[in-house]
Amino acid sequence: MASVNSIYGLFADPDAADRGVNALRHAGVAQDQIVVMSSEPHEGHAFSLLDHKTIMPWLAALGGVVGGACGFLLARYTQVAYPEPLITGGMPLVAPFPSAIVTYELTMMGAVITTVVTLLITARLLKWKQPLYDSEISYGKILVGVLGPSGAARTDLENRLRSAGAEKIKTTGQL
Amino acid sequence: MLFYRRNFKSWIRIAVVMGIAGLAGLVVEHGLAAQDQSAATAAPESQVFTPAHPTVWSAVQEFFNYRPQPVQPIQFTHKVHLANGLQCVMCHVGVDQGPDARIPSDNFCMTCHRVIATDKPEIKKLTAYFNRGEDVPWQRVYGFLPSAHVKFNHAPHIRAGVDCSKCHGDMTKQTVAVRAVDHTMGFCIECHQQRNVSVDCVTCHY
Amino acid sequence: MERRDFLKISALSGAAAALDACGNPEHQLIRFIPEEDLTPGIATWKPSVCTLCPAGCGMLVRVMQGDAEVVRKGQLGLLKMGLAKKLEGNPAHPVNEGKLCPRGQAGLQVTYHPDRIRTPLVRSGPRGSGQFKEVTWDEATKQLAGQLSALASGKQQDRLAMVVPPLRGVKKSLLGAFAAALKAPAPVEFAFLDGGVVAAADAASFGPAEPPTADLGHSNYVLSFGADFLGTWNSPVAQSLAYGRMRAGRPGKRGKLVHFEPRISLTAGNADEWIPCRPGTEGALALSLCHVILRDKLAPAADAGHAGTLIEGWAQGLPDFDPEKAEQQTGVPAATIVRIAHEAATHQPAVALAGDSATAHTSGLFNALAVNALNALLGSAGKPGGILFTPAWTPSLGKTAEKSQAGGTLPALVKRIQSGPDAVKALLLFGANPVFAAPAAMQVREALEKVPFIASFGSFIDETSILADVILPDHSPLESWLDDAPVSGTARTVAKVAAPAMEPVHNTRGTPDVLLDVAHQLGGEAATALPWKSYDEALKAAFAPLQHEKGSVSATDPDEFWSKVREQGGWWSAEEKSLPVGGGKGSGVAATAAAPAFDGGADAYAFHLLPFATQMQYDGSLAHLPWMQEAPDPLSTVMWGSWVELNPATAKKLGIEQGNLVEVASQHGSVRAPALLAPGIAPDVVAMPVGQGHESFTRYASERGANPIAILAPMTVTGTDALAWAATRVKVARVGEGKIILFGARLHEMPEDVKHR
């Protein structure tokens, strides 16, 4: 499987998984070494709060502003682009209402695109080769583990995970 | 700048047409079938129509602005005639008076070529046409496609001092006339803008 | 498969073949060397004459270079030639002053009509089958000359007959000369719409035997008795121009138009007052107006002069026509009659016109005479703002031509043919279409079928020319030498001439040239009587005397005069001068109040049938032009078909809805057409347009609509030979669902629907 050294336990119960995460922390494992994976979000459990801070809404808003600006510039430019600007229906050259509508639509499009892009980047998607994964997750198990633990700590971590309620302990890589 | 623009356009056109190109064959078949049907049964919904293009292929060609260079029946050389001191308007009469110029008829050519260069093979061809009472079937070199709905008038351009070569290339170097300049709308607009002439749509399109 | 479908499909394949031919030199037709070098895109304007109706308007033809597919020396190829692109009125011409009616403008399509006869034809199948084979001109003319010389050698020249549409000018003289040279009877003139009754009445009342020129532009009050003078009657463009001036051309003054007719025609639609009267009683109405004028001493009876004395009881103040009696007879309220009479008499110059249906009853001549008397009483005869008479040009072609006498009428000709075998051995048709335009009861077709040899000079295969044995197609008007001498529309003498505006597109020949050619082939007296090599020589000779008259062209030598005349499109006199009025020839003609007679009893045949010429198809001779088919009729908005016009109340009574197929039956036959409900028609009248219902007249007109002429009774206007085409009574019944093609006002539910709240 994965070529990375790791040790992890599979939990059936989210509360137990919570305990497992705590146990790993107590063992002095650094935050960015702890890996949790589940097939459900398990909102309300401590581990689901890992890494949950994000500036995504602000980025989306920013994207919206940029999109809107593009929209307005596009609307404005297309109406005056032809050397002898084309008048229709006696409207002003940069017709306010239509420009507003296009600006609005592109604002929303900007926000949507930014959100999606932010999600793809910050959730580390589009990386099909994950360092650590176990397909039992899809059968309801919760994976709690450590990436790149030192060889010496192995037994300690195993014990801690097991005592937290792990059903299985697995290792990958050279461990 | 223009280069990039044209590229962009052609890409978009390719993208759009690729989608329907595969279906083009279907269209032909379907169209033919529909025609057969209308001929055979005169179904209540049968209509008399002619498509704007004789074949789907020609429609596709036009869509991509593809026009092969014309093949002229006689290898008329502009270069030699101009080198001998002829002016454009001597043969292309009327170009400074109205929309179009004349393409000289056999009668006109033969005013000189009864005596001049009668031994040249191309002139012999001309004489043969003349003796048969036929006009030389010259092929159009320029000219807008009907679908462009453009009405071009030579006279005001000539009055404004636009050199013939601006649109037709340097004819002193061409033998048989070839389409040396691509008469796209951008080409027209650019010049109209430089010369501060109207670029209103109905100046040309009506 | 129906013929129309077949025609469409063949047109389709033709177009496809043409498209295929582009682009590749090998596939192209050969190109002929152009006869003249024209600059493409530059228009030249050539004068011409409109020949589509008797008005004789002057035209300018816009000619531009184009590629036409032509046959030259038996080979098909492309030729760069001048092509007529548009017809417009000739601004210099006194009749139409640069304006042209829709029919005149569509004349272009005669030239380019896809079903024009392109080459001489000889019948190859049974007569009437429409099967012909193409022959050369030599063969065709030889065949004609052979027939004529056979007649001559058998001393049977009197067994030759010619049928022509009404002709004028040099062409009339030439045909007359041709007939005289062959010692044959003069040509028989025939047209459905023929101004004969009005001309006869004018001759009786005032002297000149021609339709009047209404000087509407100066009148304040116009009374129109049935005359659709804005649409099809007489000289519509000249009358429309004058009408425009009458209405809005004089600041502060606006003339009034009152129209009497049982149906709203184009003119009635423009009238300030449309007053429906019983069919055929227009004369009584006119005399009732006279009665009121005389009674109320608005004008003395003597003012009417000869025109008045023609009428019985004139001197007594027309006691039989007091408004109350007239109300009973005409259906027009007495009060209205009195009011109109007063208005007309106090708003002079006032003018009265009679025409179309008013003169097509058995009482037609009386009606026209009565209206003439009214005119005379109103003091408008021969005066500005009244009726004028054109001093028409009568060309002379030398002594032979003078010998030609007036031809007989069509019924007489039919009788002659029926009188015995080979009573008429050869018949020449010059574009007239009597099989279509004469009532079936006149049995023209049956008669023609008995004639052993028929030659046609028309450009199209119609109901009559389909019976021909040999067809020698004429040039289209735009390709021909034309001349004309209008008899109405202006008070000037007008002599029109025009050189061909363009080269012929097809393998056709000008009929006058063919006749000259045939005469020369016959030799002898015929050849000497017609010495000209071609028609233009004859024209030049006929125009030569005009050089010394005071007119629009002044030149010193004949050639200069001739070229200037051609350049201008004719010659016209310098000043307007009406023919003198007063010396009427008639005495006591139809002087008694003739009640109109009708064919068919009022019980069995409850409705008057009112056929009318339409704005687009005229009398049917223009039904083959696609523009005329597609342009909607101004009143009904019908395109591509005919209709039966009914009053909505009548329709309701008969259970007929808009668009239902209706059968109109007279004692002489029946026709079917869709119903059109229109408020502007009297409840006891049904109207049908003349012009559609061709059996065979090109792809656009064949088998389309119905021809009401076919079911007309062969009655004549009392005192003349003219057909009384409004004198037939009919019955009407719904026979099923039908289809009517309307351009506008399509939703019949509309008037009820646009109700509020």
Added chain:
Amino acid sequence: MVIDLDRCTGCEACVVACHAENNIATVGEDQAARARAMHWIRVERYYEGEFPNVKTKFMPVPCQQCGAAPCEPVCPTFASYHTIEGLNGQVYNRCIGTRYCANACPYNTRFFNFYNPVWDKPLDLQLNPDVSVRSEGIMEKCTFCVQRIKAGEVQAAAEKRLVKDGEIQPACVQSCPTQAMVFGDLSDPESEASRLARSNRATRLLDELGTFPKVTYLQRGSWHDNENA
């Protein structure tokens, strides 16, 4: 353009003149029955009243060349737009056939080529080379004979002068037998058309829609006005 309804007789000379000048397709019986006939100018006929007191009115309706045309802004491709001279331009090659303009036009003066037009040979020889022939899927309408306007302007420019009033006439105006139509430059207050447009008989069609049509109709006068005057 000014149209005097007092002069107009509804004869439709303008309709045929327009067909001849502008290469308008003849659609044929089947298509005409499907309400697809094309007449850039039409003469509307209205009846008022019942027999025998029926009044008939004729009104020629070409494109009204509105100042604030509803047809123009709705076109997604600028095929329909306002020319510098104030006409409602219709650029055929730019038209993709949404038919939106035709819906927006309150006067129904726009026509659509439902099929590629057919001219049975040799009727195609009558086509005016100054006007392009529209193919299928294209919207078309009255142009005030823009080809004549352009030709007039080119002619005037060649002669180094301004276009004279009345020098340019669309086909309908030229043919009108009663001279009911007058064509001229409305921006020139001295032109005949401007003068007539100020007449007290002047009205404009569907004026309440705010389209500012450039066709002025002079309403029918009445004989009684004449009496009182």
Added chain:
Amino acid sequence: MTTKTPEQINEDLLRPLEGTSPRYLAALTFFVLVVLAGAAAFLHQVYAGLGVTGLNRPVFWGFYITDFVFWIGLSHAGTLISAILRLSNATWRRPVTRCAEVITVFALSIGAMFPVVHLGRPWLAFWLFPYPSERGIWPNIRSPLLWDFFAINTYLLGSVTFLVLPILPDMALVRDRTTGWKKKLYHVLSLGWTGTPRQWSRLEMAMRIMAVAVIPVAVSVHSIVSWDFAMAPVPGWHSTIFAPYFVCGAIFSGIAALIIAMALLRKFLHLEDYLLRIHFENLGKLLLVMSLLWFYFVFAERLTTWYGNGSSEMAVFWPTQSGSYAPLFWAMVVCNFVIPFPILAIKKLRTIAGTVVASIGVVIGMWLERFLIIVPSLSHKYLPYSYGSYRPSFTEIIITVATFAGLAMLYMLFSKIIPIISVWELKAGEVTETATAPALARPEQVRAD
């Protein structure tokens, strides 16, 4: 509500992906054939010209634009409803959202096709894209059709992402439970989803932003569709009420379509345990509200026209009320109000079958409504001389029918590739629901013990 273990949920919901029945294949073939017939009809139309339709002057828009508005309206089934429910944390939404969003994406795609189908020269449709060309001419953004172009594209993009993002975890699920090429396929489709808390929280956040963004877009889309009409000075079109009227109608028809789709899924994919009566009942209540709202709008619109009594408006009003279009109008009222109202208002009738009957009525009624907005107005536009009428041609009917078949076809294909009910959301929902109801046993706990 019976509770199910996550494993049972997995099995039930992933079962449709595993194989195809002959019945499925037959139905799919049928729909594909109908779609092909529609495509052939369209190609014929392109080849011959728009004359093959029943369109004429003055009725230049007919079935195609009716279909366009109808399908765009139907697209409001999903994203909008699902977004509202998501934001309002309505837990019963969980089995419903995905089938709703799928309708949105497909209906929108079909609807967006129609402006191209109805073009006179569809091969030039790319001129609607704002791209630079040597002509220097751009699309005219003053045209409502361009607004449509922007709005529909925005909405389509939003809807697709709104649909796709929550699919990622399910893709991972399927990936882990299959083998061979399918595993590889779903591996790619899952975009490398593993299920870390970071991913879950970002997904949650993204969905929340999307829900906020997509609601105004959805409203704007149908407002703009209504402005296609309202911008033209056509009697019966030129009305300020049009935007909310259209939005209301869109949601109305959208919910109806959703109910029908759910009923069909429930029956054919045996999802009786997941799509419960309560879902139909809740949606039925929503439908009831929309039906009332719709009636209110129609009433308000008709009232203003009638009271105002403008002659050109009345010329359109009467034909629909008592003239030639009256049968269609009253059929619409029956379908949209007379049938659905009692069914949905009476609790006893608000069963699954009842709501479906009501919904079918609504879908038909709303199609008629679109037709009645377009055609009577165009055929009675101002000058009575040019009044006209319209009858659709076979080509238009076949293309219309083909789009319905097209939706069915796409739906069938989709349900074979992707679980039509969001597996993880359903499982999460079971958890939250049970978590908020401590009295109930927690199945996982029991099993863990």
